[in-house]
Amino acid sequence: MAINEDTPPIEFVAGGETPEQKETNLELVLPSPGFPTLTNLIADAIEKRSDLTVLDFTPNQVNIRFQIDGIWHSMAPMDRESGDYMLAALKQLAGLEYRERRARQEGEFRAHYLKRKTPCRIISQGVRTGERVAIYIDVPRSKLENIEDLGMRTSMKDQLANVLEQTKSGLTLICAMPGEGYTATWRGVFSAADQYTRDYYVLEEVSRVEPEVINVASETYDESLGETAFTQMPQLLLREPNFIAFAEVPNGKILDQICDLTVREDLPVMARAYGKNALDGLLRLMLLKSDHQKLLESLTTVVAMRMIRKLCEECRVAFRPNPMLLQKLGIPPGRVNQLYRPFIYQPEMVDEDGKEIEMCSHCHGIGYFERTGIFEMLKLNDSIRELLLKSPNLNQLAAEVRKHKHISMREEGVVLVAKGITSLEELQRVLKV
Ligand SMILES: [Zn+2]
Structure with a gap:
């Protein structure tokens, strides 16, 4: 420069x-x-x-x-x-x-x-x-306050609201990656529920408290004083919460306690962990030294989210995809006539007539503008639980999950590609890393 x-x-x-x-x-x-x-x-x-x-x-x-x-x-x-x-x-x-x-x-x-x-x-x-x-x-960005802003489809949101508002017990796991909406997903999940119907509590370590969620009470504990999420649990239970959420699961012992809590108190609970997709988050959680039998008995649902960049609508470039590509993506023939790719600006670019191409003033030549989420919701059933206990192998699990008509993160992403919201190369980038 x-x-x-x-x-x-x-x-x-x-x-x-x-x-x-x-x-x-x-x-x-x-x-x-x-x-x-x-x-x-x-x-x-x-x-x-x-x-x-x-x-x-x-x-x-x-x-x-x-x-x-x-x-x-x-x-x-x-x-x-x-x-x-x-x-x-x-x-x-x-x-x-x-x-x-x-x-x-x-x-x-x-x-x-x-x-x-x-x-x-x-x-x-x-x-x-x-x-x-x-x-x-502190650049301006669109508010991602609720789960629909984050890109969750209405049908999935309704299922999630059902988990939050109706379930009587069991553990729901929420997964995302740091720097990719880890906080936004957690906050967004609560927005899916009608928060006036139940008393929601979130347990957070005092040095890692996140922005408040409306109508969700934050309870803190202090690790530097030797406290855990369970130190004040007896007092919290006296307030008869309807739902308790754990912002982090630091070790297997806490995970065991969370599972015990939902069974003993007949209380729905939620926990957050890192995970690139539902199975990845689940397998990461199983790496903690905990009682897997107990975990899988409690765990009912895993929700995972990845962030993907949206194509700049001002400069994205339409192209006619070849039928082989559409078939590979699982898009039925005749459904989509064009897909889009980003226009990546380079200085001194010229068009067919040799005229200099101007940089897009919306995305400033990046080709993408802001991000949205791709969500996945995995409902555990006994055959998945059995396989998880027997051989927690990602490929085998993915095959088992597919049998149950589960919509994978890739499939959700292909919907965004077909709609022109993102590009195929961006989806591949996100799913690869
Ligand atoms: Zn642009």
Whole structure:
């Protein structure tokens, strides 16, 4: 990225302890040699909706990466001299000591751009190869408050609401991956229920409390005091909860206690764990040293979610898929005439007439815009339970599950591809990792 004097119209509010310090920091940074480059970088990051920008200072250059919708994009590297000037400006703007290049520093500033005040937080830290700087930008995004915003289909939502509102006992497992809607899925699940009909409680470790969910009471415990989710359980049970949810299952002992609780108290419970799909989440849970017999007797339902990028509707490119491809995807002939792929912009691209193609102003050449969820809901039955106890092997389990007309995450994803919401390559990427 070259120094460009023609900078975008961003107004900054500098960081600092006092209003005077903020004012001074801004006055110092405005005429500094690295300021135009910094302005371009921040504008680019905001326009592309990069919520995390990482600058790696190596001896020769500065490598720049944007995280957009959960995916890393490498930007053109910057020469070290320009990078050093830019970093000095960035640190000054965030109220940090710009000469300090080893010790960890953390600061904040605000950028007023595109009619929005955007909070930015930076962390800088010396590393073996030089210095690493992370810029966290609070980019605007669509609210993903309820489970339908997250992409769950109505038919599945109704089944989930039934579990939350009607079940008398048993364990429901909710799976997602960190950085891929792990919190949003958990919050969204509660939104599926009519929360006025029952008293829902969530047990959370006090240092990992997540944003409150309306009408769900949060009960905390403190691991640093040796407490677990069960320390206050007798008192909680006196309040006659209708549903207890465990935000995490740290070990097999807690898992055993959760299973005992649902059986003994005739109380429906829910727990959350990492998992790329329902079976993966289930197998991960079984890796904890717990009583598998007990677990499988309690466990009734597994809900899993993955996040997938949505094609930019402004620039996606339609194509006629060949029949073999449609057959492979399990799309019946004649159902879909066109699929879509992303338009990935490259500078100096030209069209058939040799005219330069402009970058899409909606997605800024990324080809995708925001994400949605693909959900899977697995109902356990005795044959699946039996197989899980006998040989918890993913392929065998997947084959067994298919026999019971279970809709897999891949099948759910193909629906999104057929609707043009996402691309086939994006679905393959998500299901591969
Ligand atoms: Zn676009």
